[in-house]
Amino acid sequence: MTNGFEEAQERRNWLERIVDKIPGFKGYQNRELRRDVDRMQREYLSHRFGELKAVVRRSARDYTDAGQIGMLHLFERLDRDLDGLSQAVRFADYGASGLFDVIKIHDEELDRLYQFDISLLDDVETLASDLAAVPSPSEQSAGEALDQAVDSVIALRGKWSDRKNVIADVVKTSS
Numbered sequence: 001m002t003n004g005f006e007e008a009q010e011r012r013n014w015l016e017r018i019v020d021k022i023p024g025f026k027g028y029q030n031r032e033l034r035r036d037v038d039r040m041q042r043e044y045l046s047h048r049f050g051e052l053k054a055v056v057r058r059s060a061r062d063y064t065d066a067g068q069i070g071m072l073h074l075f076e077r078l079d080r081d082l083d084g085l086s087q088a089v090r091f092a093d094y095g096a097s098g099l100f101d102v103i104k105i106h107d108e109e110l111d112r113l114y115q116f117d118i119s120l121l122d123d124v125e126t127l128a129s130d131l132a133a134v135p136s137p138s139e140q141s142a143g144e145a146l147d148q149a150v151d152s153v154i155a156l157r158g159k160w161s162d163r164k165n166v167i168a169d170v171v172k173t174s175s
Contacts, residue, residue: 049086066137074146
């Protein structure tokens with residue numbers, strides 16, 4: 001995964017590059033760019049959770065069609081938890097977090113935040129693998145695989161909640 005902020009900087013047009021030369025404006029522009037990258041990342045994560053919810057619903061439908069309704073409560077829980085996580089990510093308050101304030105965030109602190117965000121993306125892909133490991137109704141019981149997926153969602157929700165602390169540490173370290 002590449003650094004989204006650096007990619008966004010490279011894609012700026014000539015006018016945005018000229019404006020970089022105006023004293024004081026570059027910091028403002030970088031804050032706005034970081035805000036945009038953060039928003040795009042949150043939208044991507046939220047969209048990815050929506051895709052994973054579709055996988056859960058297809059699996060639940062397969063189990064229902066096969067008459068195996070004993071696991072539906074776990075499918076329902078996964079669906080609910082993924083929806084809650086998606087909403088938490090989509091509507092997270094990023095503007096008041098302090099990351100985009102006037103203070104200078106050093107590259108070292110930003111790298112720490114970016115590494116945390118990349119690890120979130122990795123965890124989402126681990127969850128996708130967990131969901132792909134749910135066996136079809138004809139193979140075996142999905143209980144163990146569904147429990148693993150539920151645990152992954154719970155861990156992801158906790159990690160997302162910790163993101164506020166990581167941002168606060170980054171801001172505090174940079175002050």
